[in-house]
Every structure is written in structure tokens, then in C-alpha cells.
Amino acid sequence: MTLLLLAVNACLINNVVLSQFLGICSFLGVSKKPDTAAGMGMALTFVLTLSSLVCGILYHVLLVPLGLEYLKTIVFILIVAALVQFVEMFLKKFAKALYDALGIYLPLITTNCAVLGVALINVQKDYSILTGTVYGFATALGYTIAIIILANIREKMVNNDVPASFRGFPIVMITAALMSIAFFGFSALK
Amino acid sequence: MTVSSILAATLMVGGVGLFVGIFLSFASKAFAVPVDEKEQAIAEVLPGANCGGCGFSGCAALAAAIAAGNAPVNSCVVGQKPVADKIAEIMGTSAGSDQRKVAFVRCVGDCERTTENYVYTGPKSCAAVKFAPTGGPKSCRFGCTGFGECVQACEFGALSIQKGIAHVDEDLCVDCKKCMAACPKGLIIEVPYHYVSHIGCVNPEKGKPVMNNCKIGCISCQKCVKTCPQQAIEMVGGFPVIDYAKCSNCGECKANCPRKCIV
Numbered sequence: 443m444t445l446l447l448l449a450v451n452a453c454l455i456n457n458v459v460l461s462q463f464l465g466i467c468s469f470l471g472v473s474k475k476p477d478t479a480a481g482m483g484m485a486l487t488f489v490l491t492l493s494s495l496v497c498g499i500l501y502h503v504l505l506v507p508l509g510l511e512y513l514k515t516i517v518f519i520l521i522v523a524a525l526v527q528f529v530e531m532f533l534k535k536f537a538k539a540l541y542d543a544l545g546i547y548l549p550l551i552t553t554n555c556a557v558l559g560v561a562l563i564n565v566q567k568d569y570s571i572l573t574g575t576v577y578g579f580a581t582a583l584g585y586t587i588a589i590i591i592l593a594n595i596r597e598k599m600v601n602n603d604v605p606a607s608f609r610g611f612p613i614v615m616i617t618a619a620l621m622s623i624a625f626f627g628f629s630a631l632k
Numbered sequence: 633m634t635v636s637s638i639l640a641a642t643l644m645v646g647g648v649g650l651f652v653g654i655f656l657s658f659a660s661k662a663f664a665v666p667v668d669e670k671e672q673a674i675a676e677v678l679p680g681a682n683c684g685g686c687g688f689s690g691c692a693a694l695a696a697a698i699a700a701g702n703a704p705v706n707s708c709v710v711g712q713k714p715v716a717d718k719i720a721e722i723m724g725t726s727a728g729s730d731q732r733k734v735a736f737v738r739c740v741g742d743c744e745r746t747t748e749n750y751v752y753t754g755p756k757s758c759a760a761v762k763f764a765p766t767g768g769p770k771s772c773r774f775g776c777t778g779f780g781e782c783v784q785a786c787e788f789g790a791l792s793i794q795k796g797i798a799h800v801d802e803d804l805c806v807d808c809k810k811c812m813a814a815c816p817k818g819l820i821i822e823v824p825y826h827y828v829s830h831i832g833c834v835n836p837e838k839g840k841p842v843m844n845n846c847k848i849g850c851i852s853c854q855k856c857v858k859t860c861p862q863q864a865i866e867m868v869g870g871f872p873v874i875d876y877a878k879c880s881n882c883g884e885c886k887a888n889c890p891r892k893c894i895v
Contacts, residue, residue, distance in 0.1 A: 500648070510644050517648050524652040531663040545689075 445576050450631070452580035458556050459588045460618075460625040465556030468547045469589055470614060478543040479593035483586030485529055485544065487579065489551055490560060493522050494578025497561040498571040511565075518561045519552075526552045556585060588625075592618060670722055671699035677718045678708055683787060685709040685808030698723065709806045710788075732825040734805040735790070735812065739776035739819055740832035740893050742795035745847040747771045757781065759816045771845040774835045776819055785814035802826065824876050829886040831856070833893045836870025850893045856885035 456462060459469045465486075472482040497518045505511050530548055533541040541548065551557060560581050564574035595617055604613050675695035682690040686707045688697055697703040698719060705723055706716035712732065752769040754760055758779045767773040776797040783791045783798065790804035791811055800811075802825055812820045823830050833850035835842050842849040856872050857865045864878035865885060874885075886894040 513641055513644055516645055520648050520652055524656055527656055528659050531659055534665050535663040
């Protein structure tokens with residue numbers, strides 16, 4: 443039950459993009475089309491879930507007993523980078539279209555601050571391995587929800603009469619800001 | 633900080649790195665995608681600067697397009713003929729003798745031939761000066777304003793401002809078309825390399841107003857149109873334009889231009 447609450451919290455109330463402002467780069471960059479946005483969400487879900495699991499295990503099994511907690515950042519980023527490489531190979535083999543659509547943003551998941559951020563939050567909040575993994579998965583789910591909503595809005599917005607000076611990126615920023623305000627409404631769920 | 637803690641940290645990070653490396657090398661075997669040999673060979677021949685002059689997002693994308701037959705072998709504007717020949721060899725075709733193209737600025741009204749109507753103190757940008765009264769201080773409102781947006785756009789140092797107007801060094805130009813996009817007046821066009829005649833004016837006005845504003849500007853007398861033995865010159869929007877597909881590079885128009893604005 444606490445896990446479910448944690449998941450809802452990570453997913454909606456403390457949405458990773460819209461209220462913690464992590465992972466904005468790909469959120470704004472890959473949200474032009476709903477299908478690539480969904481692909482990005484899935485790729486991030488995979489990386490984030492696995493990285494929080496592996497990082498959790500590594501932290502609790504190796505780093506803490508050996509007293510090497512101060513190495514967590516460098517070790518976590520190694521794991522994240524490797525997982526991203528793995529996802530890249532996987533997609534290149536089994537989903538070439540998605541691989542091409544994601545383009546440069548795929549390797550950039552490595553530097554997506556949401557991934558390292560979640561691994562470090564797990565340590566900061568003393569989550570166990572299971573809790574940390576659920577938290578990672580829920581965070582990624584929140585990211586996926588946010589990016590899919592933005593992608594759909596952006597697709598609809600193409601037909602709208604946007605004032606000339608707001609066309610392109612500015613209106614996306616404003617949309618993201620409005621979404622952030624809307625998601626603030628979930629804080630009443632607490 | 634003792635030696636053992638340094639050792640522990642090194643072993644820890646090294647160990648994780650080693651494990652990750654082994655894991656990835658196995659993964660890359662398991663998920664190997666057969667790479668097109670041609671594509672790889674082409675990618676090696678290309679300059680690798682990822683300038684985007686070909687219209688693709690980078691050299692790797694161009695290599696893939698050429699290997700798939702979606703782009704001509706001479707697509708790389710930077711590498712030009714040497715690269716095109718090598719790629720043609722890989723693809724088993726000939727590069728063909730496609731005419732090399734360069735950029736040309738259609739304005740010859742430099743500061744000795746035109747005058748300044750007033751002192752302009754605004755932003756030093758062609759895009760900004762467009763909004764000044766009469767399109768800037770220059771007496772001719774159609775010509776090059778010479779703030780050098782094109783010079784900044786050029787990554788190959790082929791453009792320079794000489795006597796207040798932009799000038800292309802044909803030998804350095806690789807026809808990447810970035811200056812054409814940068815010029816807010818659209819004065820820069822693509823012309824064949826080392827042709828003798830290019831019409832260096834886009835002023836659509838006739839006679840007197842042109843003469844007042846520029847010592848060399850085109851007065852739309854249409855003499856070049858009449859003298860061209862190939863009928864390659866046409867009046868488009870009030871000024872002559874050479875169709876280089878028809879042009880035989882004879883230089884007749886240049887010799888007969890009363891205003892000497894064909895350069």
C-alpha cells in the first residue's frame with residue numbers, strides 16, 4: 443500500500459518534469475510527435491527502472507558495506523551510461539524506426555538528469571532496493587505521461603493561430619508551464 | 633586518506649567499469665546489426681566535419697543516403713570532386729562532370745559607386761537596417777547593405793566585405809548555401825564556377841532613378857537580353873537574369889552592357 447502511494451506520489455503529485463524540473467531537455471526536444479514521445483518514454487522507463495534497481499543493489503551490497511558511499515555518483519553514472527548504450531543497441535536491432543526518430547536524444551538519456559537524479563534521491567531518502575525500483579519506475583511513468591500529453595498538445599497546436607512572436611519554441615515553453623500549473627492541482631491528493 | 637582507501641576506490645570504480653565493459657561487449661555481439669559495407673566505406677571517405685552543407689544531418693546520415701541510393705555521389709559540397717570520385721568508386725558508378733557551383737552576390741554597388749543618404753547608427757545587421765528609413769542609408773535600396781550576415785554564416789571564409797559590399801572568393805566557396813539563407817535580401821545566388829558573366833544588380837527600376845542612386849546599377853535596358861546568342865537572359869521582375877543551363881559562357885552580354893554591371 444505504501445508502495446502504491448509512493449508510486450502515485452512520484453507519478454502525479456511530484457511529477458519528475460512538471461514539479462521537480464528534471465529531464466527537461468528531452469521533454470521539450472522529443473515531444474513533436476506523440477509516437478516518438480511514447481518511444482522516448484518507454485526507453486526512459488526501461489533505463490530508469492533498471493538503473494534504479496542496479497544502482498540500488500550496488501549501493502546496498504557493495505558501496506555501504508565497504509564504506510565507499512562517496513563514490514556513488516561516479517558509479518551510478520557508469521551504470522546509467524552502460525544501460526543507455528544497451529538500450530541503444532537493443533533499439534537499433536529491434537526498432538530501427540524508433541532509433542532513427544529518437545536520434546541524438548537517445549544517447550542523451552545518459553545525461554538526462556532524471557536518471558541520475560532518481561538514483562541519488564533513492565540514496566538520499568534511504569529507500570530500500572524494492573522501494574527505489576518502484577520509485578524509479580513510477581517516476582519514469584510520470585515522465586511518460588507528461589511527455590505524451592505535451593506531444594499531443596503540440597500536435598493539435600499546429601492548426602492553431604499562434605501569434606507570430608510565440609510560434610515555435612516559446613509556445614512550447616508556455617504550454618509546459620501551464621501543464622506544470624495544472625499538475626500542481628494534484629498536490630491536493632496528499 | 634590512506635593508500636588502502638585510494639586502492640579501494642580505484643578497485644571499486646575499475647571493477648564496475650570492467651564489469652560494465654564486459655557486459656556491453658557481449659551485448660554488442662548479441663545485438664549486432666549488419667552494417668552496410670558501402671555505407672561504412674563512404675563514411676570514411678567523407679570529411680567528417682558534419683557541416684550539414686549537403687542537407688543531411690551529418691556525414692553519417694549522408695553516407696547512409698548515398699549507400700541507399702537516395703543521394704547522388706557528389707552530394708558532399710565540401711569534399712567536391714576528390715571525395716565524389718572516391719565515393720563513385722565505392723558505389724561503382726562515375727562521378728560525372730557536374731559543374732561546380734559557387735555563390736555570387738548580385739550587387740556591384742560598392743561605396744564608390746553608391747552614396748549614403750544619412751548616417752546610420754542602429755544595430756550593425758542587414759536584417760535590422762532593413763527597417764531603417766528607405767531600407768538603410770545606402771542610396772540604392774535594393775543592393776547589399778554590407779553588414780556581413782553572410783560573412784558570419786560562411787564557415788569556409790569565402791565571403792568578405794569589400795568596399796562596403798559582400799564579395800565571394802570563388803576558390804574558397806563550397807556552395808553550402810548558408811549565405812543564401814543568411815542574406816535578408818536574397819541577393820546571393822548559385823552560379824557556375826569561373827563563368828565570365830554574372831549580372832551584378834537586382835534593381836528593377838529604370839533609367840534615371842537607378843543612375844541617381846548607383847553609378848553602375850542596371851537600368852533594365854535589356855541590351856543583354858537582345859545580344860545573348862543563346863537567348864539565355866530573361867527579364868524577371870524588372871531586371872535581367874541569366875539561365876545558366878543555356879548560357880554558353882561567351883561573354884557577349886558583358887561586353888555589350890552599357891552600365892558595366894555584368895561582372
